[in-house]
Amino acid sequence: MRVINPIVIGEAQLVSSNVPETDYPAWAAATAYTKGQRVILAHVVYEALVDVPAGVKPGEEVVTAEAPAKWLEVGATNRWRMFDDKLESLTTNPGTISVTVKPGAVVNSVAMFNVSGKSVTVKMVDALEGEVYSETVTLVDAGVTNWYDYFFEPVGVKTDLVLLKLPAYGSANLVITVDAGAGQAAVGHVVVGSRQQIGTALYGTSVGINDYSRKSTDDFGNTVVVQRSYSNRAEFDVSVDTSAVTRIRRLLAELRATPVVWIGEETYEATILFGYYRDFSIVFSGPSVSDCSITVEAII
Structure with a gap:
C-alpha cells in the first residue's frame, strides 16, 4: 500500500493549459x-447576491449583520477545477485537455480522478535531457471473460488511475493530456506528488x-x-514491517488532516482513493511483521 502526498499546483506550477479561462468576465473595480x-x-468565480456598487471586491468585503454578503463564491474556473481538491467539479474541454505542470519539487507519481475520455498520456520533459518518460493509458475497460460478454456487454471505462513509475526529477515539466477524440474531455482532479510506502x-x-x-x-x-x-470508502488490511511501525505511525499522524491519494493496489481501481483516513490501528503481531488497518473515506 502506498500514499501520494500532493504538491500544491498554483499559478507558479501551471505552465500552460489549452482550456480557456473565459467562463465569465474578469472583475473590474470600476x-x-x-x-x-x-x-x-x-x-475563482463569484456571483452577485444583490446589486453590487463599484469597488466592492469579491472575497474581501466585510460581512456583518447590518451589511450581509454581496458576493457568493461559486467555485474555481473551468481551467482550475482539476486542481481544486474536489472530484465532482470537472474541468471540461472539447476533444482534449492538455496541461503542462512544473512541480518545482521531486515528484515520481501522478494520479487522476473522475476522468472522461479515451486515453491519458503523461510525459516528463527535462530542460537538459529532453523527454525522460512517456506513458499512455487507455481508459477503455472491457472487462470481458467470454465471447458473449465481448459482443453484448456494454464497454466500461476507467475513471481513476495512477502512474507510479515516473523517474524522480525535481526540475522536469509534466505534460498531461486527456484525449476524448471527438467527444468532451473531462477531469475531476489531478494529483502530482511523491509516493511513500506503507x-x-x-x-x-x-x-x-x-x-x-x-x-x-x-x-x-x-x-x-x-x-x-456518494463518496468511496475502503477499509485496508495492511501488512507492515515491525521495524517500520514507528515511521508509519508518524507518517499517518502527519497526514491526519491532509487529503492524499491512497493506493491499495494500482491495478484495482476500487482501491485508489483521494481523501482522508478516518482512523488507523497497528498491532505488533510479531518481531518481523505487524498488522495495520486503515479506514479511508474519499472526498467528493
Missing part, C-alpha cells in the same frame, strides 16, 4: 454589478460507498428518493 452577474477573480495491502481489504441520497416513506407507504452524491 464596474457596478447587478444581482446574478458572475465574475472571475484570481481563478506496507502490503492484503486480501480481506473491503471497499464500498457512502451514499448521501435520502429516502423517506410516508404513512401510506409512498417512498420518495432524493438522489445525491
